[in-house]
Amino acid sequence: MKKIGIIGGCGHVGIPLGLALASRDFDVTLLDINASAVDQINRCVLPFKEAGAVKILKSHIGKNLAATTNVQMVKDQEAVVFVTGTPVDEHLNPKINDVIKVIKTYLEMMNKEQLIILRSTIFPGTTELIIWLLQDRFGAAKLAFCPERIVQGRGIEEIFNLPQIIAASSEKAYREAYDIFSKISPKIIRLAAREAELVKLITNTWRYLEFAAANQFYMMVENEGLDFYTVYNAIKADYPRADHFPKAGLAAGPCLFKDTMQLSAFYRNNFFLGQSAMLVNEGLPNFLVGQLEKKMGSLEHKKIAVLGMTFKANNDDIRESLSFKIKKLLEFKMAVVLITDPYLNTSLSLAKELSKNNMTHLEVGGNRIIPISVKPRLF
Ligand SMILES: NC(=O)c1ccc[n+]([C@@H]2O[C@H](COP(=O)([O-])OP(=O)(O)OC[C@H]3O[C@@H](n4cnc5c(N)ncnc54)[C@H](O)[C@@H]3O)[C@@H](O)[C@H]2O)c1
Structure with missing residues (x-):
């Protein structure tokens, strides 16, 4: 069983993904700074409306699914998924530094064997920037950008039916990301990083x-x-x-x-x-x-x-x-x-x-x- 940690795991994208992966027998930990959402999840309560989620939550919480605020959990994971928010600033420009800052915070506790998955919607070029960051720290990058395209509120239903886009920094990173997402997605589409970033933005636009x-x-x-x-x-x-x-x-x-x-x-x-x-x-x-x-x-x-x-x-x-x-x-x-x-x-x-x-x-x-x-x- 693969251990997967989801950073921003108690948010609107983190929960459907975590539940979908738990339902396929992955050992999932949802890490979030929102202590009240973490507490709710562990009590089997959803912090927001998500069709079909309660049933999966009830079957997996305390077994192969848990939520935590303890950042140290990152050390034990085989794959770490980032799904924190990616807002625009008051001039409507992307706050790329926010994304980099979150990654840097956790990088301290990570190692080069772990697969890092970016799932947030990101500004084109961000994946390359993070690959560079990982190379700088570990000498090599094992990174995959796997954007989420679910419609809010019906994520559980959609996650099992939508094709998954994957862009990866290496063959090994692609293979590992494929092994995870092929368990929940009917089809994988492999793209270059810049193409994948644009697919997500153009889909929403x-x-x-x-x-x-x-x-x-x-x-x-x-x-x-x-x-x-x-x-x-x-x-x-x-x-x-x-x-x-x-x-x-x-x-x-x-x-x-x-x-x-x-x-x-x-x-x-x-x-x-x-x-x-x-x-x-x-x-x-x-x-x-x-x-x-x-x-x-x-x-x-x-x-x-x-x-x-x-x-x-x-x-x-x-x-x-x-x-x-x-x-x-x-x-x-x-x-x-x-x-x-x-x-x-x-x-x-x-x-x-x-x-x-x-x-x-x-x-x-x-x-x-x-x-x-x-x-x-x-x-
Ligand atoms: N909402 C959607 O339906 C949807 C669909 C597809 C893609 N996206 C994209 O997914 C990303 C996340 O969106 P969302 O709607 O899930 O946001 P959200 O605000 O619901 O969830 C983000 C979570 O990250 C947590 N968080 C913030 N900083 C953290 C940190 N340093 N460490 C740990 N946790 C942290 C927050 O507490 C929150 O629970 C965005 O890039 C968004 O554009 C969203």
């Missing part, structure tokens, strides 16, 4: 562009006073070439925007299509508030409820959610904003409002709206 196209058409049609979905449904009806035309909606979350910006930085800010997609997707909340003003007149002192605060439907992740941008725009118009989401558990403004009126919930269109409490981190 493509999705972001698709959403931007839908959102641009939505705003264009609605701005004419017409119903977008009358037009959209007519386009799609029995017309196979429009099968992949997505619906309009807030395109947010921790990956698509920042990966499009990484690609833009990679193309030295000449990626006009990507930048335009950002303007369209980030502009949708402004458009929606504008439409509301057209219908309601001034929003001053109007009570407005935002239903749904997570970044997408049926998910409990509020990272980079554009619902908070809508809330901020409405508040700037001096509206009284109430927020709620069935996937989170209580909002300050709605809770205050309800308690003033001795109420526990609101009824809107026959639905119960219960207050939630979230910390809007971004806006």
